[in-house]
Every structure is written in C-alpha cells, then in structure tokens.
Amino acid sequence: MSTATATARRTGRGSGRGAGRGPGRWLADHLVLVLGLLVLVYMTVPVLVVMLMSFNDPASRNSYSFDGFTLANWTDVCGPYQLCESLVTSLQIGLLATLGATLLGTLMAFAMVRHRFRGRSAANLLIFLPMATPEVVMGSSLLALFVNVGVAGFLGFWTILVAHVLFCLSFVVVTVKARLAGLDPRLEQAAMDLYANEWQTFWRISFPLVFPGILGAALLSFSLSFDDFIITNLNAGQEVTFPMFVWGAAQRGIPPQINVVGTIMFLVAMSVVLVGELGSRRRAGR
Amino acid sequence: MAGPLRTAEPSAPPPAPGGRRGGLSGYLLLLPGGVWLALFFVVPTATLVATSLYDPSGSLQLGYRMTGHVQNYADSLQDYAPQLVRSFVYAGTATLACVVLGFPLAYAIAFKAGRWKNLMLVAVIAPFFTSFLVRTLSWQYILGDNEALVSFLRAVRVLGEDGHLLATPFAVVTGLTYNFLPFMVLPLYASLEKIDHRFLEAAADLYSSPFTAFRTVTLPLAMPGLVAGTLLTFIPSAGDYINSELLGNPQTRMVGNEIQDLFAAGDYPTASALSVTLMAAIVLLVFVYVRRSGTEELV
Numbered sequence: 363m364s365t366a367t368a369t370a371r372r373t374g375r376g377s378g379r380g381a382g383r384g385p386g387r388w389l390a391d392h393l394v395l396v397l398g399l400l401v402l403v404y405m406t407v408p409v410l411v412v413m414l415m416s417f418n419d420p421a422s423r424n425s426y427s428f429d430g431f432t433l434a435n436w437t438d439v440c441g442p443y444q445l446c447e448s449l450v451t452s453l454q455i456g457l458l459a460t461l462g463a464t465l466l467g468t469l470m471a472f473a474m475v476r477h478r479f480r481g482r483s484a485a486n487l488l489i490f491l492p493m494a495t496p497e498v499v500m501g502s503s504l505l506a507l508f509v510n511v512g513v514a515g516f517l518g519f520w521t522i523l524v525a526h527v528l529f530c531l532s533f534v535v536v537t538v539k540a541r542l543a544g545l546d547p548r549l550e551q552a553a554m555d556l557y558a559n560e561w562q563t564f565w566r567i568s569f570p571l572v573f574p575g576i577l578g579a580a581l582l583s584f585s586l587s588f589d590d591f592i593i594t595n596l597n598a599g600q601e602v603t604f605p606m607f608v609w610g611a612a613q614r615g616i617p618p619q620i621n622v623v624g625t626i627m628f629l630v631a632m633s634v635v636l637v638g639e640l641g642s643r644r645r646a647g648r
Numbered sequence: 649m650a651g652p653l654r655t656a657e658p659s660a661p662p663p664a665p666g667g668r669r670g671g672l673s674g675y676l677l678l679l680p681g682g683v684w685l686a687l688f689f690v691v692p693t694a695t696l697v698a699t700s701l702y703d704p705s706g707s708l709q710l711g712y713r714m715t716g717h718v719q720n721y722a723d724s725l726q727d728y729a730p731q732l733v734r735s736f737v738y739a740g741t742a743t744l745a746c747v748v749l750g751f752p753l754a755y756a757i758a759f760k761a762g763r764w765k766n767l768m769l770v771a772v773i774a775p776f777f778t779s780f781l782v783r784t785l786s787w788q789y790i791l792g793d794n795e796a797l798v799s800f801l802r803a804v805r806v807l808g809e810d811g812h813l814l815a816t817p818f819a820v821v822t823g824l825t826y827n828f829l830p831f832m833v834l835p836l837y838a839s840l841e842k843i844d845h846r847f848l849e850a851a852a853d854l855y856s857s858p859f860t861a862f863r864t865v866t867l868p869l870a871m872p873g874l875v876a877g878t879l880l881t882f883i884p885s886a887g888d889y890i891n892s893e894l895l896g897n898p899q900t901r902m903v904g905n906e907i908q909d910l911f912a913a914g915d916y917p918t919a920s921a922l923s924v925t926l927m928a929a930i931v932l933l934v935f936v937y938v939r940r941s942g943t944e945e946l947v
Contacts, residue, residue, distance in 0.1 A: 392760075394752050394755055394756050394759075394760055395756045395760045395761075397752035397753070397756070398752050398753040398754075398755070398756025398757065398760070398761075398768075399756070401749045401750070401752060401753040401829075402753060402768065402771050402772070404749065404826065404829075405771065405772065405774075405775055405826070405829060405830070406771060406774065406775075407790065408775065408783045408784075408786040408787060408790065408826065409774060409775060409777075409778055409783060409786075411786040411789055411790060412778055412782055412783055412786050415786065415789065426788050426789045426792045426795075427789070427792065427794055427795070428789075465680075466680050466681035466684055467681060469677040469678070469680060469681060470677065470678055470681040470682070472677050473674045473675075473677035473678040474678075476674075477673065477674030477677065478674065479674040479675055479678075485678060485682065488682070488685050488686075488689075488690070489685070491689070492685070492689050494879070494883060494934070495883075495927065496883055496884060496886060496887025496888075496904075496926065496927070496930065497884065497887055497888075498887040498888075498889065498903075498904045498907050498908065498923065498926070499696075499887060499923050499924075499926060499927045500689070500692075502696060502907055502911060502919060502920065502923040503689075503692035503693045503695065503696040503923070504688060504692045505911060506692060506695045506696045506698075506699040506916065506920055507688070507691060507692035507695045507696075509699075509708065509916060510695050510698075510699065514708060524688055525688070527684065527688075528684065528685070528688045528689060531681055531684060531685065535681070585776060585777075588779075589776075589779055589780050591780065591781055591890060592887070592888070592889070592890070592904070592908075595908065596908065596911060604779065605779060605780065605781050608779065608781040608782060608785070609781060609890075612781070612785060612894060616785060620779075620782055620785075621782065621786075623779070623782070624778040624779050624782035624783065625778070627777060627778050627779060628774070628777045628778040631776075631777035631778075632774070632777055635770060635777075639766070
C-alpha cells in the first residue's frame with residue numbers, strides 16, 4: 363500500500379511541479395540526518411573530553427589543557443583528599459533514596475492507576491508540582507523548613523536523604539504509572555476469576571508485569587540522586603557528596619581523577635543499558 | 649522525559665474489578681508518599697513564603713521575627729533585578745537553541761534513522777551517564793583560550809585576535825543548551841514518532857509542498873512534545889547556577905547564584921523573597937505560555 367501511495371505521490375508531484383525535485387528532495391532528507399548527527403556530536407563531545415582528560419597529566423593545578431598522557435589518575439583514583447569518601451557518601455545516599463522513593467512512589471502509582479477515590483486531581487497536582495519546581499527553589503524551601511524547625515545545626519546525611527527521596531518520588535510515580543497504565547486490567551481480573559486472592563494476584567500477576575517499570579524508576583532515581591548538586595548543596599551542612607566534591611575542586615584547581623570517576627560512571631551506566639537491551643531482545647526473540 | 653507532562657493529565661482509571669478497589673485502600677497506598685510530599689514539599693514551600701516575610705535584621709543565631717516585612721521583596725528586586733532578568737534571557741535563549749538543535753535531531757531519529765534509531769536514542773541520553781558537573785567542567789576545556797575551537801574561530805576572524813569564548817554569556821548559554829538538550833529531544837521525538845505517515849502522504853496527494861505539509865501537519869502534531877520540551881528545558885535553566893558559575897564571569901551571574909550565596913551568607917529573608925519571586929515569575933510565564941500554545945490539558 364505504501365509503495366502505491368509513494369508512486370502516486372511521486373507522479374503527482376512530477377506532473378504538477380516539473381522534474382528536478384528528486385535530487386533536491388534527497389538532499390533535504392539527508393540534510394536533516396546530517397544536521398541531527400551534528401547535534402549528536404555536540405552532545406557527545408563533552409563525554410569524550412571527560413574520557414580524554416582522565417588520562418591527562420596537568421602541568422599545573424589550574425591547567426585546563428591536555429598537557430601529557432599518563433595512567434597515574436587511573437591507578438590513584440582516591441589520591442585527592444576526600445574524593446573517595448564523597449563517592450561512598452553519594453553511593454549510600456543514592457541507594458537509600460532509591461529504596462525510599464521507589465517504595466513510596468510505586469505505592470502511589472498503584473493508587474493513582476488502579477483505584478478510584480476523591481481528590482485524584484489534587485494528588486496528581488501534588489505529584490506534578492515538584493517536577494516543575496526549579497531545584498534552587500525546592501532546595502531553598504527545604505532549607506527554610508529545616509531552619510525554622512530548628513535543625514539547622516543538624517544538616518547533613520539525613521537532610522540530604524530527605525531531599526533526595528522527595529525529588530525522586532515524582533519521577534518514580536510517573537514512570538511506574540506509565541507502565542501500569544499500559545497494563546491490561548483484565549489480566550488481574552482473570553486471576554481473581556480463577557480464585558486468586560488480592561495478595562496472590564498482586565505478587566503473581568501485577569508485580570512481575572510492572573517490575574520493568576519499577577526497575578527503570580529505581581535506576582532513574584539513583585542517577586538523579588547521585589548527580590544532584592543544587593538541592594544537596596543547600597541542605598548538606600558539612601557533608602560532602604561527589605558533586606559537591608567536584609564543585610569544591612573546581613574552585614581550587616581540578617584534580618584529573620574526577621574525569622576517571624566520570625568515565626567509570628559512564629561505562630557502568632552504558633553496560634547496564636546494553637545488558638538491559640540485550641536481555642529484552644532475547645526475551646522478545648523467544 | 650515526556651512522561652512528567654504527558655502522564656500528569658488524569659487518565660481515566662480502568663473499570664474497578666469486583667468492586668474491591670474502593671477509596672480506602674487507594675488512600676492507604678497514597679498515604680506514605682502523600683505525607684512525604686506534604687511534609688517536605690508543601691510545608692517547606694509555605695515556610696519559604698513565611699521566611700520571605702521575616703524581619704531582615706534577625707539572624708540564624710538570634711532568631712527571626714515574623715513581621716510581615718513585604719519590603720524584603722522590594723529590596724531583593726532592587727538589588728537583584730538584573731540577575732533575575734538575565735536568568736530569563738539566558739534560559740529563553742538556551743530554550744530557543746534547544747528547539748533549533750533538538751528539532752532536526754528528533755526529526756532525524758523519528759523518520760530518518762532507520763535501524764540506527766535505538767543507537768541514536770542511547771546517544772541522546774548518554775550524557776546523563778556521567779556527572780552533570782564533570783561534563784559541564786569539560787566545556788572549560790572545549791571553550792578554553794588555548795584550544796582548537798578558539799584558535800580556529802580566531803583564524804577565520806569570527807573572533808578577534810584576543811577574543812575568547814570561556815567566561816562569556818555565550819559559554820553560559822552553550823552550557824545550558826548542552827545540559828538540557830536531551831529534555832527537549834526526548835519529548836519531541838515521542839510526539840514525532842507517533843505521527844501517522846499517511847497524514848503526510850495525504851498532504852502530498854493533495855498537492856501540498858513538503859514545506860506546507862511540515863507546517864500544517866507535522867508541526868501541529870509535534871506541538872505537545874514541543875511544549876513539554878520547552879518547559880523541561882526552560883524551568884531548570886532559569887534556576888540553574890552551575891553553568892553560570894563554571895563557564896561565566898561575575899557579569900553573567902544568574903538569580904540562582906544570588907539565592908545560593910544569600911542562603912550561604914545567612915540572609916534567609918532576602919534569599920527566600922528572591923526564591924519566591926523566581927518561582928512566581930516562572931509559574932506566571934508557564935501559565936501564559938501554555939495558555940497561548942493552546943495545550944492546556946498538558947499541565
């Protein structure tokens with residue numbers, strides 16, 4: 363069918379507007395692709411620079427240039443004071459925030475999709491608003507709260523964790539909701555018809571089907587938490603997360619090791635994506 | 649990333665099987681997350697507004713007094729209006745640049761990439777795989793005075809003999825554009841990808857030129873993605889201070905820099921007033937924009 367319409371279109375245009383549009387059309391088609399690829403280059407170059415700079419041997423603390431090749435940064439990642447401590451802090455906060463946000467968010471997503479109740483639109487608004495709030499406003503609101511209830515002296519690990527669960531929560535709800543909404547409710551009804559109780563229906567039917575969405579939400583939460591700077595910086599007190607370490611280092615002269623960490627993060631995340639993609643392809647192939 | 653805006657519209661719940669899904673268990677599931685959002689989002693926002701009205705002569709050590717000091721707003725605007733305006737100019741420029749760069753890319757992925765589609769999509773989100781700050785810092789190298797880009801631009805006389813890119817408004821906007829471009833590309837792609845090709849064929853059959861077909865068919869159908877993308881790039885850009893701090897100079901400071909510094913300095917009332925002003929300005933702009941673009945059901 364599409365060939366037929368394509369032919370019709372071609373002849374239609376050919377007779378209507380004369381010949382010579384073919385090459386122009388070809389160029390137009392490929393122009394978009396070329397432009398798109400150029401934009402992708404713009405998006406990719408900084409990551410390549412991070413990889414390159416992980417092998418840099420800077421001539422001075424304030425050098426931004428590639429001064430020489432060395433493997434020393436890779437063998438001495440923890441060299442700069444506090445770098446690895448900050449990484450451990452970020453990992454701990456990331457894992458706990460992911461756990462909290464994924465749990466609370468998944469429950470909310472089930473409520474929003476599978477249950478009728480009054481106040482749905484208010485709940486929707488409450489979930490949507492944090493995503494539409496600039497980080498600096500959200501961070502300063504939390505700080506204002508912490509100061510007003512008198513915990514200004516206790517800013518640190520726990521206040522960062524509270525903030526991270528908060529800003530991850532909405533993204534979890536949205537991600538899990540999208541997966542749940544695409545799920546046929548008749549599967550659950552069928553299980554109930556076959557005398558499964560609510561508990562069995564949930565664990566045997568709903569949960570396995572929604573699990574990819576929950577996993578995606580958890581990965582998203584972890585990367586949001588691990589990468590956050592603006593909200594964390596306002597509520598961290600004396601605690602130092604990895605982004606805060608980088609920020610501090612940027613004021614004093616950047617140790618090339620942060621590029622090693624950046625490269626490792628990139629490679630780990632890329633492997634997770636590739637493994638996931640391969641896994642889903644194999645499942646689809648079966 | 650299209651998710652936040654598109655799924656925020658209330659989707660009709662599927663028929664409740666067996667009547668078991670009444671209100672009560674729904675509320676129970678909603679409760680823990682709802683309490684979290686209420687305690688750490690709604691209450692803090694109210695606290696921020698309250699703090700913006702405190703007597704500015706107080707301090708963290710001595711305590712603040714609530715005096716309904718509306719003057720804080722006038723004072724903060726008087727001192728920081730340029731930074732506020734600059735934030736919106738930079739964020740607007742970066743958003744526009746994201747549209748200009750993001751549209752061809754999203755279009756290419758949706759219609760021209762063929763079997764490279766998935767690879768290109770992974771390349772779009774790949775920047776997220778490394779730290780925001782680390783990759784923003786890498787622009788210090790790319791735009792640096794002694795590097796290839798500046799040398800080239802000087803050689804072709806786009807830049808003067810001693811012209812430079814780093815520590816200029818251009819560098820800040822470049823960084824903002826780079827950092828938030830995926831948030832434009834992904835919703836745009838999601839909208840474009842759903843377009844039925846037969847609409848375009850019908851347009852061509854009815855003697856529309858490719859340009860007319862693009863303007864009257866593709867563009868209107870891509871509007872939801874475009875609106876979502878502009879919001880997802882504009883809002884975080886307007887509040888960002890990382891790019892301005894790492895790639896700019898003292899004359900490129902944005903309102904985020906000032907809010908952060910005021911909080912760090914302990915001037916909570918002024919900082920809060922400025923923060924509330926930023927939020928109010930964004931809400932107003934978004935409201936007008938969504939109204940005018942005729943896609944109210946998005947938010």
